[in-house]
Amino acid sequence: MVPARRVEPGKIRSGRAGAPDFSQPLDALKAGHERIRAQCETLRELAKHLPLYYCDAWAQQAASNILRYFDGAARHHEEDEEHDLFPRMLAAATGQAAERVALLTARLERQHRDMAAAWSNLRDTLERVANGEIAPLDKLEVSNFRELYRAHMAIEDVEVIPLAAVLLDADALAALGRAMAARRGVR
Numbered sequence: 001m002v003p004a005r006r007v008e009p010g011k012i013r014s015g016r017a018g019a020p021d022f023s024q025p026l027d028a029l030k031a032g033h034e035r036i037r038a039q040c041e042t043l044r045e046l047a048k049h050l051p052l053y054y055c056d057a058w059a060q061q062a063a064s065n066i067l068r069y070f071d072g073a074a075r076h077h078e079e080d081e082e083h084d085l086f087p088r089m090l091a092a093a094t095g096q097a098a099e100r101v102a103l104l105t106a107r108l109e110r111q112h113r114d115m116a117a118a119w120s121n122l123r124d125t126l127e128r129v130a131n132g133e134i135a136p137l138d139k140l141e142v143s144n145f146r147e148l149y150r151a152h153m154a155i156e157d158v159e160v161i162p163l164a165a166v167l168l169d170a171d172a173l174a175a176l177g178r179a180m181a182a183r184r185g186v187r
């Protein structure tokens with residue numbers, strides 16, 4: 001028997017909050033971090049929800065939204081960084097700044113691989129939940145995934161984006177914004 005729901009879980013975050021403004025690509029990257037944080041929070045709520053309410057409609061919708069977000073927008077966000085932002089920063093930096101950028105980007109790319117591995121550990125379970133199967137999320141895996149993203153975004157918010165704002169000129173920022181928009185099929 002399914003227990004009666006006492007507390008409605010938080011709002012399901014779909015990850016579709018307004019189109020980013022790619023004319024301000026660094027702001028678009030920061031806004032992407034807010035959407036990632038919202039999806040990570042939904043994932044945390046889902047892990048708490050499943051043992052109590054099983055695979056109800058809320059759980060299925062939440063799992064579906066999380067899957068769609070991390071398979072799409074979050075992947076694009078990573079590609080924005082690795083294919084467009086990091087190379088532009090490396091090309092613009094000189095001296096000690098070049099060393100700093102090289103170390104930061106290498107670290108962030110390693111974190112991208114760690115986050116991808118953590119995502120693959122969660123993805124199958126989320127897909128099962130989205131399809132209506134009862135499948136518990138491993139709370140340790142959820143916590144690890146969320147912590148990887150939290151630490152990664154902290155470095156980007158505090159170090160990378162401010163450094164990019166100093167290193168990249170208007171032309172480089174415009175090219176970054178165009179690449180980000182093109183990746184998403186936005187004109």
